[in-house]
Amino acid sequence: MVEKLTEKISDEEKKISRRGLLVGAGKVAAGAAIVTAGMGLVSTAEASKAKFPWPYKKLDIDKVAKIAYENWFKNFCCYAVTSSILIPLREKVGEPYTSFPLMSTKWGHGGAVGWGTLCGSLTGAGIVTGLCAGHDGENILNEVIYWYADTALPMYKPANPKARIKSVNKSDSPLCHISVGKWMKKEGVKFFSPQRKDRCARLSADVAVQTVKFLNAWADGKFKPTHKFPLFGYGITAQENCTECHGSDVPQPLR
Amino acid sequence: MVEKLTEKISDEEKKISRRGLLVGAGKVAAGAAIVTAGMGLVSTAEASKAKFPWPYKKLDIDKVAKIAYENWFKNFCCYAVTSSILIPLREKVGEPYTSFPLMSTKWGHGGAVGWGTLCGSLTGAGIVTGLCAGHDGENILNEVIYWYADTALPMYKPANPKARIKSVNKSDSPLCHISVGKWMKKEGVKFFSPQRKDRCARLSADVAVQTVKFLNAWADGKFKPTHKFPLFGYGITAQENCTECHGSDVPQPLR
Numbered sequence: 001m002v003e004k005l006t007e008k009i010s011d012e013e014k015k016i017s018r019r020g021l022l023v024g025a026g027k028v029a030a031g032a033a034i035v036t037a038g039m040g041l042v043s044t045a046e047a048s049k050a051k052f053p054w055p056y057k058k059l060d061i062d063k064v065a066k067i068a069y070e071n072w073f074k075n076f077c078c079y080a081v082t083s084s085i086l087i088p089l090r091e092k093v094g095e096p097y098t099s100f101p102l103m104s105t106k107w108g109h110g111g112a113v114g115w116g117t118l119c120g121s122l123t124g125a126g127i128v129t130g131l132c133a134g135h136d137g138e139n140i141l142n143e144v145i146y147w148y149a150d151t152a153l154p155m156y157k158p159a160n161p162k163a164r165i166k167s168v169n170k171s172d173s174p175l176c177h178i179s180v181g182k183w184m185k186k187e188g189v190k191f192f193s194p195q196r197k198d199r200c201a202r203l204s205a206d207v208a209v210q211t212v213k214f215l216n217a218w219a220d221g222k223f224k225p226t227h228k229f230p231l232f233g234y235g236i237t238a239q240e241n242c243t244e245c246h247g248s249d250v251p252q253p254l255r
Numbered sequence: 256m257v258e259k260l261t262e263k264i265s266d267e268e269k270k271i272s273r274r275g276l277l278v279g280a281g282k283v284a285a286g287a288a289i290v291t292a293g294m295g296l297v298s299t300a301e302a303s304k305a306k307f308p309w310p311y312k313k314l315d316i317d318k319v320a321k322i323a324y325e326n327w328f329k330n331f332c333c334y335a336v337t338s339s340i341l342i343p344l345r346e347k348v349g350e351p352y353t354s355f356p357l358m359s360t361k362w363g364h365g366g367a368v369g370w371g372t373l374c375g376s377l378t379g380a381g382i383v384t385g386l387c388a389g390h391d392g393e394n395i396l397n398e399v400i401y402w403y404a405d406t407a408l409p410m411y412k413p414a415n416p417k418a419r420i421k422s423v424n425k426s427d428s429p430l431c432h433i434s435v436g437k438w439m440k441k442e443g444v445k446f447f448s449p450q451r452k453d454r455c456a457r458l459s460a461d462v463a464v465q466t467v468k469f470l471n472a473w474a475d476g477k478f479k480p481t482h483k484f485p486l487f488g489y490g491i492t493a494q495e496n497c498t499e500c501h502g503s504d505v506p507q508p509l510r
Contacts, residue, residue, distance in 0.1 A: 048345070052356035090303070096354060101307035104385035106393070111373070112381055113393045114486030115400055116493045117429055118372035126367055127382075130359035138361070138368045145370055174372055176492045184491070191491045231369030236439070236446045237431045238371045245500040 053134035057092045058216045061209045064088060068208040069158050072201035078108025080204035081124025085212060089132070100131075116177030121200075121207035122148060128211060133218055139225040140214045145174045146227045147210055149240065153179075154202030156209070163198035172241040179203075308389035312347045313471045316464045319343060323463040324413050327456035333363025335459035336379025340467060344387070355386075371432030376455075376462035377403060383466060388473055394480040395469045400429045401482045402465055404495065408438075409457030411464070417456070418449035427496040434458075 068084035075083075082105040090097040107113055108123030118126075125144045129137030152168040167187040171179035180191070180200065189195045217223040231237050323339035330338075337360040345352040362368055363378030373381075380399045384392030407423040422442040426434035435446070435455065444450045472478040486492050 048357070049353045050356035050358075051354070052358050054356070054359075098304050099306070099351060099354075101305035101309070101386070102303070103305075103307050103389070104309075104382075104392075106390075107381045107385045107396055110486055110492040112377065112400065112429070113397050114484040114492050115373075115397075115429055116485075116491065118367050118370075118378075122367065123373075123378070123381075126362045126378075127359075130362045131356070134358070135361075137359075141362055142368050142370075145367065174367070174370055177494070181491055191486075229369040230371075231365055231446075236371070236436055237365040237369045239432070 051096060053137070054089075054096055054131045055093050056132040056215060056219055057089065058219050059085065059088045059092070059212050061212050061216075064208050064212050065156055065205040066158075068205040069156060069201050072204045073162065073197070075103065075106045076109035077120035077200055077204045078124040078127075079103070079106045080201065081121045081208045081211070082127050084205070084208040085128045085132075085215075111176030117175060119148065119174055119176045119179055119203075119207075121204045122174050124204075125207055125211045129215070132215060136218060136223070138229075140211070140218060140223065142227055142229055143214055143225055144207065144211050148179075148207060149173055151206075154199055154206050156202040156205035158198075158202065158205075161198055162201070163194035165195045165199055165202075167199075172244070173239050175239070178241075178244070306351060308392070309344075309351055309386045310348055311387040311470055311474055312344065313474050314340065314343045314347070314467050316467050316471075319463050319467050320411055320460040321413075323460040324411060324456050327459045328417065328452070330358065330361045331364035332375035332455055332459045333379040333382075334358070334361045335456065336376045336463045336466070337382050339460070339463040340383045340387075340470075366431030372430060374403065374429055374431045374434055374458075374462075376459045377429050379459075380462055380466045384470070387470060391473060391478070393484075395466070395473060395478065397482055397484055398469055398480055399462065399466050403434075403462060404428055406461075408434075409454055409461050411457040411460035413453075413457065413460075416453055418453035420450045420454055420457075422454075427499070428494050430494070433496075433499070 064084045067087055068080045071083045072080040074080075079102060083102045086097050086100060086102060105124060105127055108118075108120035108127075111117040111119060112123070122141075122145055126137075126141050129140045129144075131137075133140055149172055150170065152170045154165075154168060165187060167183060169179075169183045169186050171182060173179060180196065183199055184191065184196055187195055187199070214223055230240060234242075319339045322342055323335045326338045327335040329335075334357060338357045341352050341355060341357060360379060360382055363373075363375035363382075366372040366374060367378070377396075377400055381392075381396050384395045384399075386392075388395055404427055405425065407425045409420075409423065420442060422438060424434075424438040424441050426437060428434060435451065438454055439446065439451055442450055442454070469478055485495060489497075
């Protein structure tokens with residue numbers, strides 16, 4: 001029963017997703033009761049009523065940036081990015097965004113409750129692209145991560161910055177520890193300094209904006225992925241900065 | 256207006272969370288219309304109707320493990336963990352779990368679409384604890400990550416394994432690349448081998464079970480965090496395995 005149920009839900013969401021590939025068609029929902037050969041009616045408790053993906057409408061990047069920057073100071077990076085995109089979608093679309101608890105995404109901060117892994121702004125981008133762009137979201141997230149690792153950040157200039165900063169830095173990595181560590185070294189500041197906080201708030205605005213640029217292009221049918229997933233280049237899940245941890249003695253991948 | 260709105264939503268979710276600290280009290284919802292001094296009625300489009308956290312009911316770990324293992328082979332690690340916990344909650348609680356699209360969490364696989372960062376099973380644990388346990392979820396996730404890095408995995412023995420494996424390994428790290436890379440080296444197998452896939456499916460079951468053990472204890476009022484967040488030990492977001500990347504020349508943290 002467990003297998004049949006989980007398979008049913010997965011298949012149903014896949015089916016919805018295929019129909020949902022037309023942007024804005026996310027309103028097609030699986031009914032509470034689904035008739036399938038040999039199984040009859042599935043109860044409401046068992047069947048998925050999950051729309052997937054949620055409908056996306058093009059957003060204004062200036063507004064998104066402003067919310068992300070301000071909201072970093074409330075609940076940090078992951079919340080900053082998710083809220084900066086999902087709050088405008090609450091206004092433009094309403095449900096199901098209105099019922100989604102933005103605070104549930106706060107855990108991504110500092111690379112997952114401070115463990116320095118995936119930059120929380122990118123976790124936020126993952127959550128948002130997962131909800132709004134369905135299976136295409138993975139290609140969008142991949143492009144956001146490549147852009148993040150390869151761009152001197154932060155770029156965003158808040159109208160009323162909470163601290164003055166002078167440095168921008170290319171991280172070569174989506175890891176919080178590496179990204180913020182390199183920037184702190186360049187700026188010569190401590191982690192709990194006002195400058196570091198402002199850098200992360202501005203960077204969250206940058207990631208939110210870049211994610212929305214890709215999502216807006218996708219909504220127009222103009223998003224074209226330009227990178228493969230790195231997994232296929234290395235024979236293992238990986239970043240692109242092998243020598244930073246491995247030195248010149250990079251192990252041969254077991255493909 | 257943007258600032259006022261974002262602050263209002265954040266404050267409202269915090270208020271709900273405080274009330275929601277009594278497990279099962281998650282049904283307290285922010286009304287569609289909220290009266291506040293000086294602002295009058297906030298429209299439905301603007302106000303958050305988000306319940307936070309979502310109500311949690313204790314789950315059976317054997318069922319969770321079985322769903323996680325089986326669902327890994329459908330959509331990989333992050334989906335495996337989220338679906339293994341949220342599907343039983345759909346059955347026990349119903350909404351809002353029923354309407355949440357499980358497929359939206361698939362992106363976490365392979366450390367975020369294959370970038371090797373946070374193990375997708377832990378991203379799944381983050382998403383679930385964020386939704387179900389509110390602010391306490393951060394302490395639960397921190398304990399899950401410490402347990403993950405410090406435990407020889409996988410432990411789960413599927414009734415009908417899809418491949419035979421012989422190795423278990425302690426990762427010392429929540430990073431997919433490091434965790435799976437060490438295990439592949441020990442087992443002597445390639446990334447795209449049936450053995451590696453089975454290892455990750457079993458590990459997803461382990462992470463789902465450990466997360467549910469903590470959530471069940473929390474539901475009974477018996478969850479006690481035993482670790483601080485690593486951020487406070489290093490003066491930067493960090494893992495505990497400094498020398499693996501830095502060698503013996505570990506930089507002095509800028510606190």
